[in-house]
Amino acid sequence: MTVETTGDAANDAGIQLPDTLLAAAEALLNRLLALDPEGAARLSAIQGRVLRIELTGFGTRLHVIPTGDGLMLHGSYDAEPDCIVHGTPAALLRMAVSEHREDEVFAGAIRIDGDNGVAQTLGDVLKGLDIDWEEQVSRLTGDALAHRLGVQTGAAGRWARRSGDVLTRDLREYLIEEGRLLPGDDDMRAFLDGVDGLRDDVERLDAKVARLAQRLGAAGPR
């Protein structure tokens, strides 16, 4: 299944990611996938299908083409995508880390055109990667040290997550409540409702002007 796409010129519009960065990210991603060959092999179901990710607001495009056991990343790819995922970077990030990915789609923050199965499979494979970090480290350091490192890293990870959560909460509170640098949830909601209301009013006014102009035209010049 393919979806409509625009020509070459549109591919270069917006902020595009540098090719060197994509090549580096591709190499890194494939190295990670190689650590769980069984998981990565599930990509063969969508091998050679073209998934396009469009970052709303930036015009940035990323094409992901699964190979048998890895991924290719390209800024442009001159084939009609099987699936296009549109979303803001924040919404895509939320979807990537969320337990219930469909929430973002239902909330309207993410739009998927074409064969949803491609995006779904890719997400499942990346999420389901089972990488034994301890095993990877033990190749360099030996089992005993790797195990101790694993335990320490686990504890450090939990601490970092906890501290990170606290820090994020504190920072958010400071920026909104203390510094008044960012709007709070209620302010933001009121502002967005106001924008929506204004947009509706303008549309109504526009329609009214059009109707009056039409009536004036029908009456003819006097």
Add this chain to the structure above:
Amino acid sequence: MSDDKTTHFGYQEVPVAEKQQRVRAVFDSVATRYDLMTDLMSMGVHRLWKRRTVELAGVRRGQRVLDLAAGTGDLAEKFARIVGPDGEVVMTDINEAMLNEGRARLVNAGVVGNMDYALANAEKLPFDDNSFDCVTIGFGLRNVTHKQFALNEMYRVLRPGGRALVLEFSHPVSQPLSRAYDLYSFTMLPIMGRFVAGDADSYRYLAESIRMHPDQETLLSMMEQAGFERASYVNLTGGIVAIHRGYKL
């Protein structure tokens, strides 16, 4: 353009019958060190040129791709990983040493099952009309004796709707870049060739053959002459390399 009896071999004029043998000798000499030298010569940028070629080829699952003058098979490998088990990639080269080198590399990399190899002259392809979705030739066309014949053959074996891509050294579009590039290719390249591959002459030939290759516009008109439609090209790295693309509609 040279007449019927002689043709270019770098800056030398040689009999047509001799060019193929001399090009073969060059690649026999460099085959085993080819990848290392390519990396050194282009300072690794050839990987980005090949990535761009893959992007413009837009190959997808199940397609049949022909990669001519495939060398050690960089492009063919990428295509094989995309087309998957339902598709097929045929990798050809006129030079047996290069083709063997490429096959050994790809088998080691686990690229098997959908990859075929053929020792073939790009001027006379042993394939049916209308049999490929995409035909590519990466850094090979300038070594072909009759380039127009090769382009005609690429057009013949393409299916309607298919596309052909020529990735090749071309002519820098700005004067300062052109001068720096000349200095690099005629002094640095043969020196690197001598130290890394033990063969300065072959690399001097590579530099000369690049200068004798048709420029962007000439190659574009040759593609149109072969029958390609919507033919166009993109310059990479200031025109040091160009990718020409044309469709059979």
